[in-house]
Amino acid sequence: MAEAHPVGFQWVMEAKRRGATVIHVDPRFTRTSAVADLHVPFRAGADIAFLGGLIHYVLDNELDFREYVTTFTNAAEIVGEDFADADATGIFSGYDPETGRYDPISWQMEGGGYEAPAAGMRDHWEPELREHHAAHASDTAGGAGEQAHAPADPPRDDTLQHPRCVYQVLKRHYARYTPEAVASVCGMSTEQFLEVARAITRNSGRDRTTAWVYSVGWTHHTVGAQYIRAAAILQTLLGNMGRPGGGILALRGHASIQGSTDIPTLYDLLPGYIPMPNAHLHEDLRSFLDADAAKTGFWGHMDAYLVSLLKAWWGDAATPENDFAFGYLPRLTGNHGTYGIVRDQIDKKTFGYFLVGENPAIGHANGKMQRLGLANLEWLVVRDMQMIESASFWKDGPEIETGELRTEDIGTEVFFLPCANHTEKSGTFTNTQRLLQWRREAVHPPGDARSELHFYFHLGKRIREKLAGSTDERDRPLLDLTWDYPTFGVHAEPDPESVLAEINGFDADGDHLSSYTQMKADGSTSAGCWIYTGVFKDGVNQADRRTPGSEQDWVAAEWGWAWPANRRTLYNRASADADGRPWSERKAYVWWDAEQGSWTGHDVPDFEATKPPSYRPPEGAHAEDALSGTDAFIMQADGKAWLYAPTGLADGPMPTHYEPVESPVANLLHDQQDNPAREDIDRAWNRLNPAMSETYPYVFLTYRLTEHHTAGGMSRFLGYLSELQPEFFCEVSPALARERGLEHLGWATLISARTAIEARVVVTERMKPLRIGDHVVHQIGLPYHWGSNGLSQGDPANDLLGVVMDPNVHIQESKVATCDIQPGRRPRGPALLEFVESYRRKAGVEPGGIT
Amino acid sequence: MGARTWLGEWPIFRQATGPDPLGRGAAVQSPRTQALGPRTADADEVVKSVCPYCAVGCGQNIYVRDGRVTQIEGDPDSPVSRGRLCPKGSASTSLVTSPTRVTTVRYRRPYATEWEDLDLDTAVDMIADRVIDARRRGWQDTDDDGRVLRRTLGFSSLGGATLDNEENYLIKKLFMALGAIQVENQARI
Numbered sequence A: 001m002a003e004a005h006p007v008g009f010q011w012v013m014e015a016k017r018r019g020a021t022v023i024h025v026d027p028r029f030t031r032t033s034a035v036a037d038l039h040v041p042f043r044a045g046a047d048i049a050f051l052g053g054l055i056h057y058v059l060d061n062e063l064d065f066r067e068y069v070t071t072f073t074n075a076a077e078i079v080g081e082d083f084a085d086a087d088a089t090g091i092f093s094g095y096d097p098e099t100g101r102y103d104p105i106s107w108q109m110e111g112g113g114y115e116a117p118a119a120g121m122r123d124h125w126e127p128e129l130r131e132h133h134a135a136h137a138s139d140t141a142g143g144a145g146e147q148a149h150a151p152a153d154p155p156r157d158d159t160l161q162h163p164r165c166v167y168q169v170l171k172r173h174y175a176r177y178t179p180e181a182v183a184s185v186c187g188m189s190t191e192q193f194l195e196v197a198r199a200i201t202r203n204s205g206r207d208r209t210t211a212w213v214y215s216v217g218w219t220h221h222t223v224g225a226q227y228i229r230a231a232a233i234l235q236t237l238l239g240n241m242g243r244p245g246g247g248i249l250a251l252r253g254h255a256s257i258q259g260s261t262d263i264p265t266l267y268d269l270l271p272g273y274i275p276m277p278n279a280h281l282h283e284d285l286r287s288f289l290d291a292d293a294a295k296t297g298f299w300g301h302m303d304a305y306l307v308s309l310l311k312a313w314w315g316d317a318a319t320p321e322n323d324f325a326f327g328y329l330p331r332l333t334g335n336h337g338t339y340g341i342v343r344d345q346i347d348k349k350t351f352g353y354f355l356v357g358e359n360p361a362i363g364h365a366n367g368k369m370q371r372l373g374l375a376n377l378e379w380l381v382v383r384d385m386q387m388i389e390s391a392s393f394w395k396d397g398p399e400i401e402t403g404e405l406r407t408e409d410i411g412t413e414v415f416f417l418p419c420a421n422h423t424e425k426s427g428t429f430t431n432t433q434r435l436l437q438w439r440r441e442a443v444h445p446p447g448d449a450r451s452e453l454h455f456y457f458h459l460g461k462r463i464r465e466k467l468a469g470s471t472d473e474r475d476r477p478l479l480d481l482t483w484d485y486p487t488f489g490v491h492a493e494p495d496p497e498s499v500l501a502e503i504n505g506f507d508a509d510g511d512h513l514s515s516y517t518q519m520k521a522d523g524s525t526s527a528g529c530w531i532y533t534g535v536f537k538d539g540v541n542q543a544d545r546r547t548p549g550s551e552q553d554w555v556a557a558e559w560g561w562a563w564p565a566n567r568r569t570l571y572n573r574a575s576a577d578a579d580g581r582p583w584s585e586r587k588a589y590v591w592w593d594a595e596q597g598s599w600t601g602h603d604v605p606d607f608e609a610t611k612p613p614s615y616r617p618p619e620g621a622h623a624e625d626a627l628s629g630t631d632a633f634i635m636q637a638d639g640k641a642w643l644y645a646p647t648g649l650a651d652g653p654m655p656t657h658y659e660p661v662e663s664p665v666a667n668l669l670h671d672q673q674d675n676p677a678r679e680d681i682d683r684a685w686n687r688l689n690p691a692m693s694e695t696y697p698y699v700f701l702t703y704r705l706t707e708h709h710t711a712g713g714m715s716r717f718l719g720y721l722s723e724l725q726p727e728f729f730c731e732v733s734p735a736l737a738r739e740r741g742l743e744h745l746g747w748a749t750l751i752s753a754r755t756a757i758e759a760r761v762v763v764t765e766r767m768k769p770l771r772i773g774d775h776v777v778h779q780i781g782l783p784y785h786w787g788s789n790g791l792s793q794g795d796p797a798n799d800l801l802g803v804v805m806d807p808n809v810h811i812q813e814s815k816v817a818t819c820d821i822q823p824g825r826r827p828r829g830p831a832l833l834e835f836v837e838s839y840r841r842k843a844g845v846e847p848g849g850i851t
Numbered sequence B: 001m002g003a004r005t006w007l008g009e010w011p012i013f014r015q016a017t018g019p020d021p022l023g024r025g026a027a028v029q030s031p032r033t034q035a036l037g038p039r040t041a042d043a044d045e046v047v048k049s050v051c052p053y054c055a056v057g058c059g060q061n062i063y064v065r066d067g068r069v070t071q072i073e074g075d076p077d078s079p080v081s082r083g084r085l086c087p088k089g090s091a092s093t094s095l096v097t098s099p100t101r102v103t104t105v106r107y108r109r110p111y112a113t114e115w116e117d118l119d120l121d122t123a124v125d126m127i128a129d130r131v132i133d134a135r136r137r138g139w140q141d142t143d144d145d146g147r148v149l150r151r152t153l154g155f156s157s158l159g160g161a162t163l164d165n166e167e168n169y170l171i172k173k174l175f176m177a178l179g180a181i182q183v184e185n186q187a188r189i
């Protein structure tokens, strides 16, 4: 955190000054470790073993925050009889080895109808799942088409003793994750593990909370989503969610990566986490909502959120008669994530590509795959400030050097369009804590540089003009689109506040909405992203509020605007007990004021303001009315935090330790070596190192440096930053340096089944050899910022990586893989190909290639 | 110049006798450095902004003179950052004034070995034609089972995490209207 989010880290130091214990669990020793109370080095890819061990420790010693657990989680509910745990094999019930996929029917709760998860995979289950549950839906579940109800009264055992209650199922699942076992998997001592376990359990409860902070070190794995789940289970057991000083904090790496997830430039989502419709399941708006939306909890209003979105996009053309133009939306048929797109580019199945402030030739796993995609396009539009490698690959890419590609043979037509920078346009970024902050335009962009707002607005206008008068039905969505933003200035820049106002939404009278609770499903309201509704409350740009921090309390609610509803801590109802009283004076945050009959506190309550703690839903209640006064997790159909997830995940209802696909060791906890449901791309340009390979014996991990930013487009081209970190390097331990004859500040060549790259050697005690079972595992650290362009140049670390993916989110395993390392520089030209091929032959890997 | 004056202007003397014993301020100033002022002092305008690098979202004050950015400092008002910037945020001035920044359209014809110039308006028009063409060729009305797809796989987009919310919104909206489902960004990486 001190390295990649330095200014955010000041708050960790503030906490430390006030007595907090800072523990850093990381394969590397970094600036964070330097100031932490405890640094626990461990093996990359072993996090679920570690977190599972902590869950085991909590359950085995009954150290959970019992009152919180019984009030706010599904611990007492009963898992159905058909469920079989992963046990020693590492495979849950429902796995089909033919397809490599799970059918989650057997994971369901007893007596439960189909429970729509609050997020993730909602639209991805096979149709059978819903059909199965539709067939079993009882009348109490709300009747036909209402199977997404959480059952009003699921069977439960509040003593947590029933052998199939979630608490016991969880306890059995993690029984094998003993301190000794997980310490051995992670490469730490049992004492180190127990020190962490004792510290976090001591520091959780009524009067204390513990926070977990992670970054892509947790997401870049074939089991990435389950890493986060494991942390969620632990934090929920310890009562650390929805409370001040608690939570699981994702530190995200780009100025508005949170915003680009909320208003998603992602294939599987519509704004505000509404899933994209899927061709297999949905014909019309009603059936889409029936299948996808929970009927209880705040997702019970998905109809209002979605209809308002359709009204924002298609205005008067969206009518009750035409399903509010729901049919205008394109449909998905499976995974259209970025790696599949690139594979299709290589296969010439897709022809054009826009790259907007992203440099995949350097920043993505398997750089060769990325560049081959670019080289097989018909046209490419790059919008950036500097001449990045993804724009110039046809001239100076690594494949030109090896002779795999020739400039004269590359047919890609490239448009490089300069873009405006952050001082040259107004607009909002959403930071990592969901805070929208408005930037004001300071100067005009130079030359041909334009904002993306300008480019896409005018491109859309141009396309609409060219297709005007078309009678082709497929052009209707384009021609009916609301696309008339006011413009200003010589370049006709669209007014960004008008776009933000559209995102916020309007009521039937054309007034700005102030809350998503005002939305209607009858087409009388519009809003481009329901969770952002309120950012233009009262016609005021709330994201531009700038009351100085020094003039506010510690919540600082008057600076910018956080979604939803300016709540700074989500699910903060859980900061009070069942009766609405703060868990302790010290940790008071939001509480029930019985006299006023409302929730109040330091933050905006994440709960209906006047719903008393004693509220119990009547039979057949809908949406939030179906949640009781203690159901703090209001986006969940049952209002509960799920310790066990009966739906929503593609690789099991509880996190299980699997080894990385490229691991030097066997899985010591389960028979199954790696994630059985992971996604592969089996192609010549994406060869994988075999697990436990002697040819590729070392683990490497990639990371960021403080002085550079992602693929380097905004840092390698700048003098100061290039001086501060002038060269690509690898960090190795003195023991590994001895083993391979590496010299400090000399050169090293790193080899995987993909390619070989060279880096300067930094021999440092910061890298520690780890003992895993009877193996000594060496880890190599690689910052991934470099490429051939800019002031500071070097080989791209990402070229060393292959692509294997998590089945939930289709994110690649790029935080851990294997390689060999040898002293000296890498071969040049075609000799490099032969060198890499010789390694593949030795390891028994199929030949590489570019097709 | 008398010896006293000469001595009085000698930095080591001033350091030893004056209020700046560490020699970090007045003691080591020359008439030239005395005349220097910070770039922030003569700005026409200070504009409120946010750091463009990571997602901490540190506040920035942009100092502008004669229509140009002259300096970027941390914004002390921000409760997120309290005026601090890390090395990247502190380098923002060199980001926005970089001499290697490309400010004109560059165009590479298929199979060409060099870049060419191209007029921006022409470029946007050519891109619009290519979008329409790729959209048509990649169009799918239904799948093999007759289920409605109403989409194109002819082109795709990557990027968004460095952009504004308003910009991501327009990209998503336009691509959905075009039937183009292949929109992705850094959040998948």
Ligand code: SF4
Pocket (backbone or CB within 6 Å): A004, A005, A006, A007, A008, B051, B052, B053, B054, B055, B056, B057, B058, B081, B084, B085, B086, B087, B088, B089, B090
């Ligand atoms: S100054 Fe540094 S920590 Fe702050 S937002 Fe910028 S990059 Fe992140």
